[in-house]
Amino acid sequence: MRSKLIALTAAAILVAAAPSAFAQSGGGMKSGLASAATTSVVTVTIPGVVGIDIETDVAIDLSSYVVGGIVHANGGVCPANTFPPPAGCTAASTYAATGATTTGGAPAPAPAPNNIWMAVFCSKTGAGPLTLQGQVAATWLTGPVGGPGFPTTDLRNMRSASNNAPTAGNAAATNFATSATSIGIGTLGATTFGWTRVDQLIDLAVTTGSATTFNAGTYTTTATFTIAKS
C-alpha cells in the first residue's frame, strides 16, 4: 500500500512538470564559423476599444439677448435670440450659445464659436455597427429650485460646420433626449480610425416660447455623448 502511494505521487509530479519542461521561447542557439543568427518573436496586442473626448463646456446666457429696443408683441414666430420672447409669439424661442470654454491646450483647430471640441476613436475591427449617441440629464443639476421653466430637452445639438469632416452628428439642430439617441456617424463607417474631430454645435430652443415663465437664475445640466461598437 505504501509503495503504491509513492508510485502514484511520482507519476503526478511528472505529469505536472511536463508542460514547463518543454516550454521553449526564442530561436535557441545557433553557431557558425563566421556568423550565426537566431530570433525572438515579438507579439503586439492591440485591444479593440472605442474612445470619445469632449474638451468644451457651453454657456447660454440669455442676458446677452435682452433687446434694448422695442419689441412688439406679435402672433408670429418667436424671433431668435430675443429675450424675453415677444408676448404672443408662437413656436420655440431659440438661443445660440453665448460662450464655450475649451480646455487650454486642446489640439487645434479651436472649435467654432459655441461649438464643443469633440473627438472619437475606434480600434475595433470586424465587430458590430458603430454608433454615436447623445443625451441630456433629465433634470437641471444645479440652480434655483424649480428650474428655469423649461426642460433640459430644450437643448439641441447638431454637427459643426467645421472640425467635423466625417459629418458625424445631426444635420439640423435636434433636441436632446434623456435617453441615449443616435446622432449619426456620418462617414466614420465600420473601419478603425484614429482620433477624429466631430465637433458639435449646441443651442437652446425653448419649445414653449412666449408662454414660458423663465425663472431667473443660472442652471446647469450635463449632455453626454457616447460612442459604441459591439
Next chain:
Amino acid sequence: MRTLLRLTALTLLSGGLVAFAQSPAAASDRTTSPLNVSIPGVVGIDVESDVSINLSSYLVASRATTGACPPNVFPPPAGCTGAAVYAATASATTAGVPGALPTSGAVWISVFCNRSAGTLSISQSVAAAWSGTGPGFPTTALRTRGDAAHNGPAAGFPAATNLTTSPVSIGAGSLPATFTWTRVDQIFDLAIPNASTVPYNAGAFTTTVTFSISKS
C-alpha cells in the same frame, strides 16, 4: 640463460619490440600517441525569450493635448504629438535557462566567440511585416536597448533605438577578442510614430526579430 628468459618476459608484457629496444632492463615502460583536438573558430548566439507588448495593460483615461504623447497610455490622447512609447509587458523565457531570468520585457541573449582575428559584429533586424493585417504601424516601431542588468559588456544600443528591416550593428560593447558564453540581454519596447493619428487595428500581431553575430 636467466637473462634471456627475463628479456622474453618483458617483451610479452610491454607489447613488442619497441619496449625491448628502448629499455631492455626496465620493469615498466611508456610511450606516446599523438591526440589531435581541433577547435574550429566559431561564433554563436542564443536567444531564449519571446516578448509581448499588450496595450490592453495601458487603457487609462486621458485628455486631448498638443503636448508629447505620454508613455504607456492607450489610446494615446487626441492631438498629442510625436511617438507613443509602450514598454514590453512580458517576456517568456525558456524554462531552465542558466543564470538570472531576464528583466521583464527583455530577451535572454548570450553570445560566444573563439575566433581571435577579425572584427566582431552583433546585429539586429526585424521582419518587414506583421502577421495578419497588421496593427496599423510598421514593425520598425519596435525598439531595443541593452539591458544593463544582464549585459556586462554593455553590448547593444545605450538608448532605445528603432529596429530596421535590414541588419544593423547594435555595438559589441566591451566584448574582448574571444569570449565564452556571455549574456547580452536586450530590452524591447514600442514607439509608435505619429501615435495619435494611427488607426489602430485590434488584434494580436506577431513579427520576428533576428539577432546575429559575425566575425570576419
